[in-house]
Amino acid sequence: MTSLNSYITLGRSGLRVSPLSLGTMTFGEDNGWGASPETSEAMLAEYLDRGGNVVDTANIYTNGHSEKIVGDFFAARPGRRERVVLSTKFFANLHPGDPNGGGAGRKALIAQLEESLRRLQTDYVDLYWMHGWDQRAPIAETLRALDDLVAAGKVRYVGLSDVPAWVAAQAQTIAFFRGWAPVTALQLEYSLLERTPEGELLPMAEGLDIGVLPWSPLRGGQLSGKYVRDGAPTDSLRAALRDGPTEQEWVVIDAVARVAAEIGVGAAEVALAWVRSQPAVTSTLIGARTVEQLRANLASLEITLTPDQLAALDEPSTPSLDFPAAITAGVGPMLGFGGTTVDGVELPVWPMLLNSAIRY
Numbered sequence: 001m002t003s004l005n006s007y008i009t010l011g012r013s014g015l016r017v018s019p020l021s022l023g024t025m026t027f028g029e030d031n032g033w034g035a036s037p038e039t040s041e042a043m044l045a046e047y048l049d050r051g052g053n054v055v056d057t058a059n060i061y062t063n064g065h066s067e068k069i070v071g072d073f074f075a076a077r078p079g080r081r082e083r084v085v086l087s088t089k090f091f092a093n094l095h096p097g098d099p100n101g102g103g104a105g106r107k108a109l110i111a112q113l114e115e116s117l118r119r120l121q122t123d124y125v126d127l128y129w130m131h132g133w134d135q136r137a138p139i140a141e142t143l144r145a146l147d148d149l150v151a152a153g154k155v156r157y158v159g160l161s162d163v164p165a166w167v168a169a170q171a172q173t174i175a176f177f178r179g180w181a182p183v184t185a186l187q188l189e190y191s192l193l194e195r196t197p198e199g200e201l202l203p204m205a206e207g208l209d210i211g212v213l214p215w216s217p218l219r220g221g222q223l224s225g226k227y228v229r230d231g232a233p234t235d236s237l238r239a240a241l242r243d244g245p246t247e248q249e250w251v252v253i254d255a256v257a258r259v260a261a262e263i264g265v266g267a268a269e270v271a272l273a274w275v276r277s278q279p280a281v282t283s284t285l286i287g288a289r290t291v292e293q294l295r296a297n298l299a300s301l302e303i304t305l306t307p308d309q310l311a312a313l314d315e316p317s318t319p320s321l322d323f324p325a326a327i328t329a330g331v332g333p334m335l336g337f338g339g340t341t342v343d344g345v346e347l348p349v350w351p352m353l354l355n356s357a358i359r360y
Contacts, residue, residue: 001301001302001303001304002019002276002301002302002304003050003051003301004018004019004020004047004050004051004052004053004298004301005018005050005051005052005053006018006019007019007053008282008283009211010157010184010185010211010282010283011183011184011185011209011210011211011282012182012184012209012210013157013184013211015085015126015127015156015157015184016053017053017054017085017211017282017283018051018052018053018054018283019276019283019284019301020052020272020276020283020284020285020286020297020298020300020301021052021054021055021056021213021283021284021285021286022043022044022047022052022054022055022056022285022286022287022294023056023057023215023285023286023287024040024055024056024057024061024066024069024070024287025057025058025061025062025066025287026040026287026288026289027040027057027061027062027065027066027069027070028040028061028062028065028066028068028069029062030062030063030065031062033289034062034289035288035289035290037069037072039289039290039291040066040069040073041069041072041073042291043288043290043291043294044070044073045073046291046294046295047294047298048080048084050298053083053084053085054084054085054087054283055070055084055085055086055087056087056088056127056213056285057070057087057088057089057120058088058089058092058129058131059088059089059090059092059094059112059115059116059119059131060089060091060092060094060131063094064094064115064119067088067116067119067120068119070086070120071119071120071121071122072121074086074120074121074122075121081122084126085126085127086120086122086125086126086127087125087126087127087128087129087159088116088120088125088127088128088129089128089129089130089131089161090102090104090108090109090112090113090116090128090129090130090131091103091104091112091130091131091132091134092131092132094115103134103136103137104130104132104133104134104137104141104142105134105137105141105142105145106141106142106144106145109130109142109145109146110145110149113125113128113149113154113155117154123153123154124153124154124155124156125154125155125156126156126157127155127156127157127158127159127184127185128146128149128155128157128158128159129158129159129160129161129185129187130142130146130158130159130160130161130163131161131162132161132162132163133162133163133164133167139167139170139171139174140174140178142171143158143171143174143175143178143180143181144178144180146158146180146181147175147180147181150181155181157181157184157185158175158181158182158183158184159183159184159185159186159187159213160183160185160186160187161186161187161188162187162188162189163186164200165200165201165204166200168183168186168201168204168205168208168210169204169208171183172208172210183208183210184210184211185210185211185212185213185282186201186205186210186211186212186213187212187213187214187215187285188201188212188214188215189214189215189216190202190212190214190215190216190217190275190278190281191214191216191217191218191219191223191271191275192219192223192252192256192271192274192275192313192317193219193222193223193249193252193253193317194216194219195317195318195319196319196321196322198319198321198325199319199321199322199325200322200325202278202280203280205280206279206280211282211283212280212281212282213281213282213283213284213285214275214281214284214285215285216285217271217272217275217284217285217286218268218271218272219249221233222245222249222253223252223253223256223267223268223271224266224267224268224271225257225260225266225267225268227244227245227253229250229254251316252313252316252317253267255312255313255315255316255317256270256271256313258312259305259309259312259313262309263303263309265299265303266296266299268296268297268300269296269297269299269300269302269303270300270303270305270309270313271300272284272286272297272300273300273303273304273305274305274310274313276300276301277304277305277310286298333345333347334347334348334349334350335350338350
């Protein structure tokens with residue numbers, strides 16, 4: 001059993017974070033489906049009172065209203081802001097028609113930070129995330145601007161969200177060799193229904209000591225238990241926001257339901273416990289529209305899945321990964337170290353070498 005105050009060091013940094021981070025994309029009803037400011041504040045209080053310390057938002061969430069709700073919450077509670085890891089994101093353009101209103105150029109990202117700090121009513125953010133890949137802005141320009149913000153005390157740590165693995169690796173390499181603020185963390189979609197980051201992104205993060213914070217661990221509610229075969233979703237808002245599961249997704253959803261029934265808990269708790277069990281994951285981002293949903297998500301910390309239960313979830317959800325993932329995982333070790341045991345793994349001999357001897 002884990003608790004919210006079982007803190008974990010984030011990547012190669014001195015920053016400690018809770019195993020579950022509170023995402024605030026649902027804060028504000030501006031888009032017709034989120035939580036009211038009152039409910040949002042109740043969720044913030046519940047999460048923080050139970051020991052959670054990471055609050056994650058973005059300038060685009062409910063067009064800035066999410067940041068305003070978070071800022072109002074901490075402004076009404078002097079001293080509490082300093083006790084949390086407060087993060088927000090830049091990239092999204094809140095000023096249509098302005099080519100410098102969004103993206104990751106120096107002018108844009110600095111202006112976006114100033115606007116976020118105003119809404120959050122704080123002098124700095126602990127984690128500042130690039131919320132996408134600006135293919136037209138040199139990554140060195142972005143990194144240098146972020147390093148200047150760190151030096152100015154307006155940003156503590158730098159993160160990347162929703163970028164290709166090679167872009168993150170390039171950024172980390174440039175930052176390392178130029179002595180700039182490094183990439184501390186990576187946000188990406190990851191769940192039992194979206195495991196393709198296992199091909200490149202997760203190995204890259206582990207190799208470069210970058211912390212990983214998965215978002216949408218319940219795949220937009222599909223793994224929450226609200227979707228059942230041959231029946232309408234119990235959450236009509238979720239049904240309106242996305243298509244129903246495919247047959248392959250149903251296979252995974254059914255596997256989650258079976259494990260949940262075996263343990264005697266909800267499907268969401270099992271799906272979140274699976275994500276948290278993955279070795280590359282530092283802290284999982286959870287989001288909710290009600291305090292009850294938040295409590296159900298937090299209850300996942302009480303679950304430790306057995307090896308058999310993990311296998312029952314892994315088998316139907318195993319993804320097809322891009323080349324050369326299969327060779328790297330299977331053929332590579334056998335080709336290089338066949339016939340030996342390395343790091344506790346017994347590797348078979350490469351088939352082409354069986355019953356043969358060195359002839360040349």
